Amino acid sequence: RIDGARLWDSLMEMAKIGGTERGGCRRLTLTDVDKQGRELFARWCEEAGLALAVDDMGNMFARRPGEDDSVAPVMMGSHLDTQPTGGKFDGVLGVLGALEVVRSLNDLKIKTKRPIEIANWTNEEGSRYAPAMVSSGVFAGAYTKDFAYNLTDAEGLKFGDELERIGFKGSEPVGQRPIHAFFELHIEQGPILEDEAIDVGIVTHGQGQRWFEVTLTGFESHAGSTPMPRRKDALLGAARVVELVNGLGLAHPPLAMATCGMLNPYPNSRNVIPGQVFLTCEFRHPDASVLDAMDHALREGIARIAKEIGLEVDLKKVFDYPPVPFDASCIAAVRRGAEKFCYSHRDIVSGAGHDACYISRVAPTSMIFTPCVDGVSHNELEDIKPEWATAGTQVLMHAVLEKAEI
Amino acid sequence: RIDGARLWDSLMEMAKIGGTERGGCRRLTLTDVDKQGRELFARWCEEAGLALAVDDMGNMFARRPGEDDSVAPVMMGSHLDTQPTGGKFDGVLGVLGALEVVRSLNDLKIKTKRPIEIANWTNEEGSRYAPAMVSSGVFAGAYTKDFAYNLTDAEGLKFGDELERIGFKGSEPVGQRPIHAFFELHIEQGPILEDEAIDVGIVTHGQGQRWFEVTLTGFESHAGSTPMPRRKDALLGAARVVELVNGLGLAHPPLAMATCGMLNPYPNSRNVIPGQVFLTCEFRHPDASVLDAMDHALREGIARIAKEIGLEVDLKKVFDYPPVPFDASCIAAVRRGAEKFCYSHRDIVSGAGHDACYISRVAPTSMIFTPCVDGVSHNELEDIKPEWATAGTQVLMHAVLEKAEI
Numbered sequence: 001r002i003d004g005a006r007l008w009d010s011l012m013e014m015a016k017i018g019g020t021e022r023g024g025c026r027r028l029t030l031t032d033v034d035k036q037g038r039e040l041f042a043r044w045c046e047e048a049g050l051a052l053a054v055d056d057m058g059n060m061f062a063r064r065p066g067e068d069d070s071v072a073p074v075m076m077g078s079h080l081d082t083q084p085t086g087g088k089f090d091g092v093l094g095v096l097g098a099l100e101v102v103r104s105l106n107d108l109k110i111k112t113k114r115p116i117e118i119a120n121w122t123n124e125e126g127s128r129y130a131p132a133m134v135s136s137g138v139f140a141g142a143y144t145k146d147f148a149y150n151l152t153d154a155e156g157l158k159f160g161d162e163l164e165r166i167g168f169k170g171s172e173p174v175g176q177r178p179i180h181a182f183f184e185l186h187i188e189q190g191p192i193l194e195d196e197a198i199d200v201g202i203v204t205h206g207q208g209q210r211w212f213e214v215t216l217t218g219f220e221s222h223a224g225s226t227p228m229p230r231r232k233d234a235l236l237g238a239a240r241v242v243e244l245v246n247g248l249g250l251a252h253p254p255l256a257m258a259t260c261g262m263l264n265p266y267p268n269s270r271n272v273i274p275g276q277v278f279l280t281c282e283f284r285h286p287d288a289s290v291l292d293a294m295d296h297a298l299r300e301g302i303a304r305i306a307k308e309i310g311l312e313v314d315l316k317k318v319f320d321y322p323p324v325p326f327d328a329s330c331i332a333a334v335r336r337g338a339e340k341f342c343y344s345h346r347d348i349v350s351g352a353g354h355d356a357c358y359i360s361r362v363a364p365t366s367m368i369f370t371p372c373v374d375g376v377s378h379n380e381l382e383d384i385k386p387e388w389a390t391a392g393t394q395v396l397m398h399a400v401l402e403k404a405e406i
Numbered sequence: 407r408i409d410g411a412r413l414w415d416s417l418m419e420m421a422k423i424g425g426t427e428r429g430g431c432r433r434l435t436l437t438d439v440d441k442q443g444r445e446l447f448a449r450w451c452e453e454a455g456l457a458l459a460v461d462d463m464g465n466m467f468a469r470r471p472g473e474d475d476s477v478a479p480v481m482m483g484s485h486l487d488t489q490p491t492g493g494k495f496d497g498v499l500g501v502l503g504a505l506e507v508v509r510s511l512n513d514l515k516i517k518t519k520r521p522i523e524i525a526n527w528t529n530e531e532g533s534r535y536a537p538a539m540v541s542s543g544v545f546a547g548a549y550t551k552d553f554a555y556n557l558t559d560a561e562g563l564k565f566g567d568e569l570e571r572i573g574f575k576g577s578e579p580v581g582q583r584p585i586h587a588f589f590e591l592h593i594e595q596g597p598i599l600e601d602e603a604i605d606v607g608i609v610t611h612g613q614g615q616r617w618f619e620v621t622l623t624g625f626e627s628h629a630g631s632t633p634m635p636r637r638k639d640a641l642l643g644a645a646r647v648v649e650l651v652n653g654l655g656l657a658h659p660p661l662a663m664a665t666c667g668m669l670n671p672y673p674n675s676r677n678v679i680p681g682q683v684f685l686t687c688e689f690r691h692p693d694a695s696v697l698d699a700m701d702h703a704l705r706e707g708i709a710r711i712a713k714e715i716g717l718e719v720d721l722k723k724v725f726d727y728p729p730v731p732f733d734a735s736c737i738a739a740v741r742r743g744a745e746k747f748c749y750s751h752r753d754i755v756s757g758a759g760h761d762a763c764y765i766s767r768v769a770p771t772s773m774i775f776t777p778c779v780d781g782v783s784h785n786e787l788e789d790i791k792p793e794w795a796t797a798g799t800q801v802l803m804h805a806v807l808e809k810a811e812i
């Protein structure tokens with residue numbers, strides 16, 4: 001049995017790093033607070049007797065040796081970075097839940113045949129640097145390391161430079177670490193489990209995603225003396241794109257999601273007709289053919305809007321992520337864990353992307369979801385109950401032990 | 407006759423301060439570059455033998471004594487601050503044109519009965535601090551000094567503190583300076599004069615304006631796992647407001663203008679449904695009753711949009727500015743100037759707000775417009791021809807001499 005109180009204490013301790021007034025967390029990837037969070041995690045791993053390695057994407061791996069240390073380890077983990085106005089649990093539960101599993105194995109003096117490893121993947125959130133999950137993506141061969149190093153944030157700072165600056169560009173070449181099986185514990189980030197009063201979600205799939213960056217260029221001019229018919233208002237175009245994207249989400253109910261999350265007008269001055277707007281949009285659906293249809297309709301719609309107003313369009317797809325079926329034997333191990341401890345459970349599809357989705361390309365993988373209050377995530381008010389965290393971690397321990405062979 | 411080449415040289419010299427790569431100017435009010443621009447202007451005034459005074463709103467007055475120095479002066483001027491991506495002429499032409507008038511009077515050893523003064527008004531643009539023309543507004547009693555001092559920019563810096571920081575909070579109490587007549591030379595910032603190949607615009611009115619700040623509050627949540635019907639997307643609401651505002655401009659052709667210039671979503675992260683958006687909008691029309699109708703329709707429309715999506719609305723009117731008729735005798739003096747030098751001319755209404763519009767509340771006032779290329783302003787590409795600057799300044803000199811009594 002894991003120690004739920006110790007797990008909760010660690011979650012609260014980690015939440016202080018980058019903690020916000022409204023009770024959330026702002027621990028953006030590769031910032032000074034991310035560095036502090038990593039250092040705290042490293043200290044805890046050391047105290048638990050684990051050996052730490054860092055690869056050249058900043059991914060951290062803490063290892064508990066197996067009785068046979070030459071075989072591939074069972075790995076569990078998630079991420080410690082957060083959204084700009086994120087919560088205390090998104091990602092963190094998966095890392096510190098994994099740590100709690102190891103601490104409990106230590107307490108109980110349980111030995112496993114296979115080594116066990118805890119992973120903290122760099123830049124899962126994708127907010128400071130898009131795409132999301134880029135470092136588990138490089139690990140799994142979805143992107144090159146160079147591609148990731150050259151990503152820039154809104155200030156023009158490069159991923160590679162920031163990784164070096166915070167001292168977490170490790171020496172181990174990314175992606176060369178064998179994995180026998182991978183498990184990720186995560187909050188659901190949606191309302192289903194809580195609505196149905198279910199303890200544990202057995203994640204069978206991750207849905208597909210497409211992310212886009214759109215730049216609309218019109219012409220800056222004076223808001224008080226440029227007649228309406230002479231305008232090329234890039235913000236008016238952007239407004240129509242936001243409406244278009246929302247409509248595409250509604251057009252494929254109930255599973256499609258469509259969102260514009262970021263929008264920056266230029267020069268963003270009260271009495272200037274905006275000459276340029278940068279905006280992002282993203283689509284999600286478990287079925288790739290629906291994503292194809294949305295992608296197509298987006299391009300067609302933006303071209304029409306641009307023509308109406310006289311704008312130029314630059315559209316880039318920055319993230320194209322097919323739906324992911326998880327591994328049957330990993331899913332079964334999770335289900336047996338839930339049954340063993342008599343937790344209510346159901347199968348569920350992940351709405352969010354997760355590092356597990358990339359790792360599933362190189363190792364048998366599955367995920368465990370816990371409910372979260374009102375389905376709220378990517379919000380400082382994100383919340384879970386301690387007993388949910390305990391249940392999810394207990395099931396994680398079971399699945400890991402099954403694969404690691406006691 | 408004024409010296410058009412000297413005027414042009416001064417315009418180009420001033421444009422270096424805050425000059426941008428694309429050939430424009432970024433000299434936002436009360437910044438370090440604004441301070442540099444003010445210092446250069448002060449030096450030129452001193453070299454022209456003028457006495458400089460600064461009031462406690464940072465308005466600068468450079469005085470050429472009259473034969474009878476006890477009577478109220480004729481004043482001319484405009485502003486040296488610019489938009490974030492502004493041009494070289496908006497405002498600057500009116501200040502340096504005025505300086506050229508004085509330099510020419512000195513060269514020609516012309517004495518006037520009344521003193522002549524050049525004014526540089528603080529924060530005309532209203533971009534860093536709204537409302538626009540706030541310091542000529544305080545001068546004319548439209549706002550209190552305290553109101554202006556407490557305005558904050560996007561970083562939360564206060565107007566009063568920034569004024570003090572750049573060393574231009576003068577000792578003279580604002581608004582106590584008598585003015586016999588005021589003239590402002592300005593670029594049209596619209597396409598009419600150039601389209602009709604006219605040298606000089608005789609400005610008879612300034613149109614009315616209403617500026618608003620709107621904050622829409624919904625609920626931040628995860629873009630990948632929040633079902634479409636459960637969303638309270640503040641950016642979707644903002645997009646509908648942008649469309650609404652544009653529609654209100656189109657609904658009152660051909661004179662109405664309606665613009666959303668600034669829009670800031672929060673937290674502005676790619677995979678977060680925006681929980682809050684701040685945006686500005688403004689309406690302009692020469693007829694107050696049309697502005698009333700637009701104002702009313704805006705409030706009604708936003709309430710409807712908010713209800714559709716489940717948003718909260720905070721709407722503030724930050725600037726309410728009635729249409730301004732200029733002084734008949736000042737308009738006549740400008741017209742006689744244009745006729746005397748055989749410039750083609752026409753009457754015109756100002757689309758933009760100007761310091762002259764406030765000063766007209768406390769002194770007989772009018773304006774002179776010069777054409778600008780393609781009607782483009784509030785844009786780094788803003789441009790005029792040297793001969794246009796010369797013509798406008800020549801007419802300014804005539805009007806000022808008429809009122810100052812040779």
Ligand SMILES: NC(=O)NCCC(=O)O
Binds near residue numbers: 132630
């Ligand atoms: N789990 C999570 O929020 N990941 C960020 C990537 C996404 O938006 O799905």
Ligand SMILES: NC(=O)NCCC(=O)O
Binds near residue numbers: 496530531532539595
């Ligand atoms: N002249 C000018 O651009 N003034 C700024 C205020 C306005 O937007 O009208």
